[in-house]
Amino acid sequence: MSHDLFEAAKTAMAKAYAPYSKFPVGAALRTEDGRVFTGANVEVASYPEGWCAETTALGHYIMGGGGRIVEIAVIAERMAKCSPCGGCRQRLAEFCRPDTKLYLCDDTGVAETVTMGDMLPYGFRGDNLK
Ligand SMILES: O=c1ccn([C@H]2C[C@H](O)[C@@H](CO)O2)c(=O)[nH]1
Numbered sequence: 796m797s798h799d800l801f802e803a804a805k806t807a808m809a810k811a812y813a814p815y816s817k818f819p820v821g822a823a824l825r826t827e828d829g830r831v832f833t834g835a836n837v838e839v840a841s842y843p844e845g846w847c848a849e850t851t852a853l854g855h856y857i858m859g860g861g862g863r864i865v866e867i868a869v870i871a872e873r874m875a876k877c878s879p880c881g882g883c884r885q886r887l888a889e890f891c892r893p894d895t896k897l898y899l900c901d902d903t904g905v906a907e908t909v910t911m912g913d914m915l916p917y918g919f920r921g922d923n924l925k
């Protein structure tokens with residue numbers, strides 16, 4: 796199934812800077828008012844200093860005004876249905892509800908749809924700090 800958020804994530808993936816892992820990843824987020832933000836992974840010679848596609852997208856989203864995220868697409872060049880790492884699940888969850896859709900993509904489109912609640916059950920949330 797083709798999908799505009801898949802296309803946005805795939806276009807973002809082409810901008811990945813991943814010379815060490817050679818594992819380009821792209822991510823795209825949509826807010827409830829329809830804005831779309833994208834990101835790609837950025838690696839650094841000091842390996843732990845690199846960051847994920849989802850995190851780049853979140854930076855663009857915050858600078859674009861934030862809001863609630865309702866859909867997310869992730870694609871990796873060398874892996875079908877690449878899903879966000881643990882750190883990115885926590886970062887994404889900060890701005891999502893459990894019903895936010897996460898589209899796991901392959902080269903042709905959305906391969907599986909899950910929710911952020913599926914991705915991070917029993918997650919630690921800001922509510923816990925009140
Ligand atoms: O969901 C994921 C999983 C991995 N990566 C990146 C981090 C690193 O640059 C490369 C290999 O782990 O893929 C992402 O951007 N998002």
Ligand SMILES: [Zn+2]
Nearest residue numbers: 847880882883
């Ligand atoms: Zn990550």
